[in-house]
Amino acid sequence: MASRKLGMYTLVLSVLLMSYHGCRFKEKTFNIEIENRKAKGGMEVIQVKQGEMVTLWCTTDETAIIHLHGYNIEHVVKPGKSTVFTFKAYATGRYPITAHSFGEPIPGKPQEETPLVYLEVLPQ
Template identity: 40%
Template sequence: MFLIVPCTLPAMGQDASTIKRFDMILENGRVAGKPRVLQVVRGDQVDILWTTDRMIMLHLHGYDIEITAAPGSPQHMTFTADATGRFPVEIHGGAGRDRILVYVEVHPR
């Protein structure tokens, strides 16, 4: 008798990194009830889904990623966590600009 054990392998050309997903809701330009620090490990694939009640431009420092989210149109901020450290996500432009919303902490593997 043979026992078949299911397993998940990384796709061809990928390492065994983990996908870390975070759902962030912004109300009046502020994070609603979520952690202020998003922790991941170097090599993780990171996907932050931003939902907002008004048009807002977000910038992840250190990775130089900028997105614009609008009401009814959630936006993904995706990247591979290849640099370790603590990186702020800020609002850019408009009222409340350059205000830190959350930090992304990338820890060594």
């Protein structure tokens, strides 16, 4: 009987933990595939809610520096490898995700910025 009671407590506890986890730590994951210097599927808007944890998996057919404006997160993405951007969407607004000059950077040459996708963080 004791083990059955313990099992019941464990079940209740895990349900509570799952619902707590569900409302406290909302997570959103998106894929950004860059092909021919554009986001595959055309320019789009990624929508999340303030407070959510966001994961962006980024793949490319050409080396580029990808910059999420506003949050100021920047990564070098290279072909054949997924690069991950993770952050908490703390600030609301619309932020461009741009590529800073495709290909290897040329010293002295100013970097061009190509908008790929927009991140939209909606208020809670």
